[in-house]
Amino acid sequence: MYAYDELDRTLINERVTEFRDQVKRRLSGELTEDEFKMLRLQNGVYLQLHAYMFRVAIPYGTLSSKQLRALAHVARRYDRGYGHFTTRQNIQFNWIKLAELPDALADLAEVGIHAMQTSGNNTRNVTSDQWAGVAPGEVEDPRIWSELLRQYTTLHPEFSFLPRKFKFAITASDHDRAAIKVHDIGLRLYKNEAGETGFEVLVGGGLGRTPFIGKTIKPFVHGHDLLSYVEAILRVYNQYGRRDNIYKARIKILVHELGIEKFAKEVEEEWLQMRDSALAIDDSVIEDIRSRFSYPAYEKLPHMPEELKKAAHDPHFEAWRKNSVAPHKVPGYSIVTLSLKPVGGPPGDATADQMDAIADLADKYSFGEIRVGHEQNLALPHVARRDLPVLWKALDKIGVATPNVNLVSDIIACPGLDYCSLANARSIPIAQELTRRFANHETANMIGRLHVNISGCINACGHHHVGHIGILGVEKNGEEFYQITIGGRADEKAEVGTLIGPAVPYGEVADVVEDIVEAYLALRARPDELFIDTVKRLGVEPFKERVYATR
Amino acid sequence: MPLVKGGKITTDPLILVADEADIPGEGAILISAARFLGDAEALSLRAGRTAVIWPNNRDVDDLVPYLGRLAAVALVFPTFRDGRAYSQARLLRERHGFKGELRATGQVLRDQFVFMLRAGFDAFEVKKQSDAEAFAATVKRYSVFYQPTGDGRITALHRRMQLRHSESAGQ
Numbered sequence A: 001m002y003a004y005d006e007l008d009r010t011l012i013n014e015r016v017t018e019f020r021d022q023v024k025r026r027l028s029g030e031l032t033e034d035e036f037k038m039l040r041l042q043n044g045v046y047l048q049l050h051a052y053m054f055r056v057a058i059p060y061g062t063l064s065s066k067q068l069r070a071l072a073h074v075a076r077r078y079d080r081g082y083g084h085f086t087t088r089q090n091i092q093f094n095w096i097k098l099a100e101l102p103d104a105l106a107d108l109a110e111v112g113i114h115a116m117q118t119s120g121n122n123t124r125n126v127t128s129d130q131w132a133g134v135a136p137g138e139v140e141d142p143r144i145w146s147e148l149l150r151q152y153t154t155l156h157p158e159f160s161f162l163p164r165k166f167k168f169a170i171t172a173s174d175h176d177r178a179a180i181k182v183h184d185i186g187l188r189l190y191k192n193e194a195g196e197t198g199f200e201v202l203v204g205g206g207l208g209r210t211p212f213i214g215k216t217i218k219p220f221v222h223g224h225d226l227l228s229y230v231e232a233i234l235r236v237y238n239q240y241g242r243r244d245n246i247y248k249a250r251i252k253i254l255v256h257e258l259g260i261e262k263f264a265k266e267v268e269e270e271w272l273q274m275r276d277s278a279l280a281i282d283d284s285v286i287e288d289i290r291s292r293f294s295y296p297a298y299e300k301l302p303h304m305p306e307e308l309k310k311a312a313h314d315p316h317f318e319a320w321r322k323n324s325v326a327p328h329k330v331p332g333y334s335i336v337t338l339s340l341k342p343v344g345g346p347p348g349d350a351t352a353d354q355m356d357a358i359a360d361l362a363d364k365y366s367f368g369e370i371r372v373g374h375e376q377n378l379a380l381p382h383v384a385r386r387d388l389p390v391l392w393k394a395l396d397k398i399g400v401a402t403p404n405v406n407l408v409s410d411i412i413a414c415p416g417l418d419y420c421s422l423a424n425a426r427s428i429p430i431a432q433e434l435t436r437r438f439a440n441h442e443t444a445n446m447i448g449r450l451h452v453n454i455s456g457c458i459n460a461c462g463h464h465h466v467g468h469i470g471i472l473g474v475e476k477n478g479e480e481f482y483q484i485t486i487g488g489r490a491d492e493k494a495e496v497g498t499l500i501g502p503a504v505p506y507g508e509v510a511d512v513v514e515d516i517v518e519a520y521l522a523l524r525a526r527p528d529e530l531f532i533d534t535v536k537r538l539g540v541e542p543f544k545e546r547v548y549a550t551r
Numbered sequence B: 001m002p003l004v005k006g007g008k009i010t011t012d013p014l015i016l017v018a019d020e021a022d023i024p025g026e027g028a029i030l031i032s033a034a035r036f037l038g039d040a041e042a043l044s045l046r047a048g049r050t051a052v053i054w055p056n057n058r059d060v061d062d063l064v065p066y067l068g069r070l071a072a073v074a075l076v077f078p079t080f081r082d083g084r085a086y087s088q089a090r091l092l093r094e095r096h097g098f099k100g101e102l103r104a105t106g107q108v109l110r111d112q113f114v115f116m117l118r119a120g121f122d123a124f125e126v127k128k129q130s131d132a133e134a135f136a137a138t139v140k141r142y143s144v145f146y147q148p149t150g151d152g153r154i155t156a157l158h159r160r161m162q163l164r165h166s167e168s169a170g171q
Helices: A006-027 A033-041 A065-078 A098-109 A143-153 A223-240 A251-258 A260-272 A283-291 A306-311 A315-324 A352-365 A385-397 A428-437 A441-447 A506-523 A531-538 A541-548 B033-038 B040-044 B060-069 B084-095 B110-119 B129-133 B156-170
Strands: A045-047 A052-057 A062-064 A082-085 A090-096 A168-171 A185-191 A197-203 A215-222 A325-327 A333-338 A349-351 A369-372 A378-384 A452-455 A469-476 A479-486 B003-005 B008-010 B029-032 B050-054 B072-077 B101-106 B123-125
Touching (some): A006 B156, A065 A082, A065 A098, A065 A352, A090 A098, A185 A223, A215 A223, A283 B156, A306 A315, A315 A325, A315 A333, A349 A352, A352 A369, A531 A541, B084 B101
Parallel strands (some): B072 B101, B101 B123
Antiparallel strands (some): A045 A052, A082 A090, A082 A349, A185 A197, A333 A378, A369 A378, B003 B123
């Protein structure tokens, strides 16, 4: 956990005061809606179909139990008793009242949470691996660098009015859980041959209307140079990114239009002029940030405690353990994923009561720490393996132990037409129907790892391009239709999925997904060949044939 | 439009001269970049002094040879959403060492003041009278800054380091 100091606290409080004044000026009519729009967006406030929506940042996906309780409090006090965890380590509240927003922000500021730059054309919440600091084999904790970037990007005087939004993600593991290749800047932390910490820097990844996989702009940027290099990228983008067309304004288009070599050259020229500026980071600065992250005092515990051996006889426990429990870097401990994808529920939602209960369980079993992943699930990162059986019972009781993590019903979905003013089609009911179709755990388990991602419009908040099966809602003659892609993925082998054919109507989406899954089961070379690997081996044709043969 | 300089609303000493109008023999003038570059040598050496409106889509490098002779550079925010002039301002101040007046023009609103000051602006053609009047109060909104820029405000990182050093020195 990162502990805010007096300076961080002061800045957040100053931001709350500023926003309170902005809201006051809007309510009094001193600010026009057009002027206020950008100001509220810079603080995570959207105007949606039914109400204002409020997006709160959870930097690099780390929360303390106290912070989670504050989110529960906001859900209960200012909203309708629940919140929605997004694909970028944020939480959204859908029914907030403008006049009450400053108070909600002030309540969150007390526990070191803010909503700065969770929307608008600026640098957004810096995201990272939800298993950072606990994943076996990780090079080092990427959150130290994420926090450095969080501070650097917060209220940046030069880059708060960029051509378009700008997202960072960082990973320090071989297996990329942070989807760095679909971010404006993706950072892969590793050590060079001299043992120095640095980053492979990727640029120009992104989804939306024109999906691109990020390209490597520099294979190794030393940790000392991270901020100056990032500033060089942002400065080139700020000056040359397109501002004439909102759909061509992301950095991915600039990189694509210039070509990565030319873009890299521009950045290099800029960087060489400032790498020794005040942005150069020395080790003491890194150490100072590192010193404000606290780590649990782990005990020496057995890998196979009696409690676990005994529980292994319960097939329900085992079904959950196999999908939800992952190895921890410390022997005797595990990382536990909490599924926010119950059968028939909207993906990523949690009620205030669930959040409070999870906070209590985190205090009891996970050193008071909770993580949020881009798959819209939560995790308890430091659970002693002996506590797994009792924790499972407690999680099951509050409805967050559905044994479907990474399975077909662990769906990523945007809020869609049920809430969002941009959407063309509904996402949530499609996800709900799919979770019912694949509710049988034996079947889902037999299918194995399969990511279904659903977006209700081309803006791709549900990351449909990089779903193993991607579902995109479009509107045709006033009706909801859905385009289906397969073969996408968001990890270290990131790829954009391929369209399998014409869009299908709302009522047929679940049938089509079932057809695709059945085709896979018939086509896979072995039971352990994953869906994504079968698609890679065979291409989309056999799936296409199966889906459209009878349509 | 009120001009804020030195933290106060002041009278604008610059005379805006349109491209087709004659250049007056005396007095400080403000002219377009195109006009200035048409005869940069002579205009920059004018006794009455010259200031230039520099568009936000033009590289500031072209202006660099004349910086030392200019009364002011006016950068442009066609809308407050267009942030290109923040980069231009920092380049002029921090890379090219421009010491003269750096003026923010266009849609300049209250909520940009702190960003603009940090980027190096020291004069503001403010869109609304009420915003201009609120200048002094608004720029005091923040006391903590995370990024180093040429404005000399000390960053949170460095304050922490100083604190650490003084703590360890006291031990």
